[in-house]
Amino acid sequence: MPQYVAGEVRMVPDPRQPGKMMQLKMGGDLKASEVANNGAEIARYSTRYRPLNESHKHSFVGTEDxxxxxxxxxxxxxxxxxxxxxxxxxxxxxxxxxxxxxxxxxxxxxxxxxxxxxxxxxxxxxxxxxxxxxxxxxxxxxxxxxxxxxxxxxxxxxxxxxxxxxxxxxxxxxxxxxxxxxxxxxxxxxxxxxxxxxxxxxxxxxxxxxxxxxxxxxxxxxxxxxxxxxxxxxx
Structure with missing residues (x-):
């Protein structure tokens, strides 16, 4: 069973501040080592099987642009x-x-x-x-x-x-x-x-x-x- 599951809020290593933890809502079933090595952004937007530059972000300029x-x-x-x-x-x-x-x-x-x-x-x-x-x-x-x-x-x-x-x-x-x-x-x-x-x-x-x-x-x-x-x- 994965250590982290999508949608859960957990404390994970903060890649921007070595040695410190950060609260993060997981976006995929990443292991702690994967979060530490690949960065929190991948946990937010992707899964362990899909790199960030291939993931789809649901951003939209709006219908009045x-x-x-x-x-x-x-x-x-x-x-x-x-x-x-x-x-x-x-x-x-x-x-x-x-x-x-x-x-x-x-x-x-x-x-x-x-x-x-x-x-x-x-x-x-x-x-x-x-x-x-x-x-x-x-x-x-x-x-x-x-x-x-x-x-x-x-x-x-x-x-x-x-x-x-x-x-x-x-x-x-x-x-x-x-x-x-x-x-x-x-x-x-x-x-x-x-x-x-x-x-x-x-x-x-x-x-x-x-x-x-x-x-x-x-x-x-x-x-x-x-x-x-x-x-x-x-x-």
Whole structure:
């Protein structure tokens, strides 16, 4: 029977301080001599049959890491000059996720936010952009589209309604693999535009209803928004 068994906490020789012992949760059935000779890290991450450089560490950058998110979705931007402004056409494609995005707990959403400008001044916002979403990275957006799932209870769907209070799913316009979506924005009077694809961690309206201060774009110390793609265009 091995002297040490995986999962047990034992006192073992500390390879960093000869002659001293250290407390260690064993990661494999190593003998005391093997721990002393090979180091505590092997005991943490591996077994007596597998060296550390061949073991699999369960580290993960997280689903809100910008580079991780960029690898999942591509954004292509085209513009058309109009007599009195710009038309912006944005193609979003799920190229790397392997499942619909956004995914997770049902509160996350993407915002495709377009901010038009004329002579360096931001255009007035359109009325169809939910005012509760006008915060953080989309605070100055002229137009925007929400991408994700919304829910409903009674009449109509609401982006601020959490799934645990919902009676049914309202709309699901998430990005599925192999199904690019095209969005068009007409910006009368614009000579330039700033386009952002933003991952938003939750509904600002819902967060505020729970007493959270998101006026600085933070939720529990973390950013409310993650900018995945950003593109600037002009006439």
């Amino acid at each position: 910008p580079e991780f998110l960029k690898a999942a979705i591509s954004m292509q931007v085209e513009t058309e000059t109009l007599t009195d402004g710009l038309r912006v056409r944005v193609t979003l494609e799920n190229t790397g996720a392997g499942h619909a995005v956004p995914t997770g707990h049902g509160l996350k959403r993407y915002l495709l936010a377009v901010t038009g400008a004329a002579g360096g001044k931001t255009l007035a916002p359109a009325s169809d952009f939910p005012p509760g979403e006008r915060i953080g990275e989309s605070a100055d957006a002229t137009q925007a589209v929400l991408i994700g799932r919304n829910f409903k209870a009674g009449e109509g769907a609401d982006w601020s309604l959490p799934y645990w209070r919902a009676e049914a799913e309202g709309e699901d316009n998430r990005l599925w693999p192999g199904k690019p979506q095209v969005f068009e924005f007409a910006l009368p009077g614009a000579d330039a535009a700033d386009i952002k694809l933003i991952l938003r961690r939750g509904s600002p309206t819902l967060l505020k209803s729970h007493g959270m201060d998101i006026s600085r774009g933070k939720v529990a110390g973390a950013d409310l928004d993650v900018v995945v793609h950003n593109s600037k265009v002009s006439r």
